[in-house]
Amino acid sequence: MARAASTVEAGDSAERILQILSESARLFxxxxxxxxxxxDIAEACGISKSLLYHHFTxxxxxxxxxxxxxxxELYQFVFDRLPEGATPTERLRAFMVATGEYFQRYRWAWLASTSAFWSDPEQRRQKERMMWRDRYxxxxxxxIQQAIDAGEFRPLDVPLAGRLVLSALNWMHRWYKPDKGMPAPQIADAYFDMIFRGLRAE
Amino acid sequence: MARAASTVEAGDSAERILQILSESARLFxxxxxxxxxxxDIAEACGISKSLLYHHFTxxxxxxxxxxxxxxxELYQFVFDRLPEGATPTERLRAFMVATGEYFQRYRWAWLASTSAFWSDPEQRRQKERMMWRDRYxxxxxxxIQQAIDAGEFRPLDVPLAGRLVLSALNWMHRWYKPDKGMPAPQIADAYFDMIFRGLRAE
Incomplete structure (x- = not known):
């Protein structure tokens, strides 16, 4: 548990843990x-059960x-990719594209955690996840508020506009097929363009 | 089954069946x-089990x-509410508002069927639902294509624009609270406005 508890592990062990998490998410x-x-998890990783138990109880x-x-990590991943000094509009685009990148890169974890998000029996764990979700x-x-203040966006219902952005991203897992059609970051970018400019002929 | 099989029943029986479906959906x-x-269903409807079995096996x-x-019925409900002779843009707005109305009016059925949509063990039934979903x-x-052809919308990726519209509507059940905030048809209308005009300052 000591090793597994921190987000960043050193060297081989970190690689191994990422592999275990990724294969487990796919199986879940x-x-x-x-x-x-x-x-099943040990077999999917090609390691012994005892090595698996060395990392996770x-x-x-x-x-x-x-x-x-x-x-x-979704929050952290996206936050780290917001370009400093850019306009609020560009930062919103970066928010959406980074979410698409995260979704594509960690799709199994996204799917596994989405299905559990609303039904996690652990109250405390659920609360902590809700907190990160709220921060996101x-x-x-x-x-969006900053873009309005800067005169880039028209005045609008900020919570609802935020929901529109998140709905587009959150619904992706229902229809997205990897290796078919656009990659997820590109879909997110196309969504940004539609939501920012609107559908109306200019 | 004979009575229950048709969508429209006459008089008291139709009312009773609607009540049973509505209470069941809420319980599911x-x-x-x-x-x-x-x-449970009979109790929630305030009827005897034998009357319940009279309507459903x-x-x-x-x-x-x-x-x-x-x-x-979502398809039919929405289709029937598209104003004839209106512009494609106005028809798209009507599509979204009608979906909001349907969601609000039959929210329990929506929730019950959403949770089962992807996991219905009956292959044939699942196929039939997918067919109606595809028509929708x-x-x-x-x-959207008609709006582009009419010069009301700019040229864009039609399937992706359709997904943006449906994502906004489909994600509502995750956060919508009846009797709190805007009614669902009004939310759908506000979404239409955002998606049509975009977020950018004009």
Whole structure:
């Protein structure tokens, strides 16, 4: 647990843990939490069960790390990619494209945690995830408000505009097919363009 | 089954069936399919179990009617509300507002069928619902294409623009609180305005 608890691990161990999380997320999203065993995870990673248990005490610890991690890390991932000194409009575009990048890169974790988001039996864990989710939503509202203050956006209902942006991104997992059609960051960019400029002929 | 199979029933019986479907949908959405019994449904409707069985042979028949019905009837409900002779832009607005109305009026059926949409074990039923869903999505694409052809919309990726519209509407059930904030048709109308005009200052 000591090693697994921190987000960044050094060297081989970090690589191994990322591999375990990624394979586990894929298995959870495909076969469900109950349909996935520690043996399945070890096999998918091509490692022994004892090496797996060296990194994680049980399946629930892996799941918690994916579910909580993917909400917290989404926030951090997106926040780190907002260009400093750029206009609010450009920062909102970066917010959307970064979410598309995160979705594409960690799609299994996204899927696994989305299905659990509303039904996590652990109250405390659920609360912590809601907090990161709220910060993520707060970020998009701040960017929209700043764009209005800067005269780039017209005055509008900020929470609703934020929901429009997040709805477009959140619904992607229902229809997105990797290796078919546009990559997710490009979809997010096209959405930004539509939402910013609107559909009307100019 | 004979009475329950048709969408429109006459008089008292039709009212009774609507009540049963509405109470069942609420129970399914709240307690899940497995957590809801025929006894629960009869009690919620204030009727005897034998009267309930007079209308529906079992719980699965009620569920199938809700799940299939709510996809097929959404299409019909929205289609019937597109104003004839109006511009494509006005028809797209009507499409969105009607979806908001349908969502608000049949919210429990919407919630019950959304949770089952991707996991219905009945292949045939799932296929039929996908067909109605595709017609519904086809309708929004047709309206967007007509708006482009009429010079009202700028040329754009029609399937993606359709997805933007549907994402906004489909994500409502995640955050919408009845009796708090705007009614759903008004939210849909505000979304239309944002998507049509865009967020940019004019």
């Amino acid at each position: 999203a495909t076969n469900g939490y109950d349909g996935t065993s520690m043996r 049980d399946k629930d610890e892996i799941f918690a790390r994916i579910a909580l991690g993917s909400t917290r 939503e707060g970020l998009v509202r701040t960017l | 959405a709240t307690n899940g399919y497995d957590g809801t019994s025929m006894r 079992d719980k699965d028949e009620i569920f199938a009617r809700i799940a299939l019905g709510s996809t097929r 999505e086809g309708l929004v694409r047709t309206l």
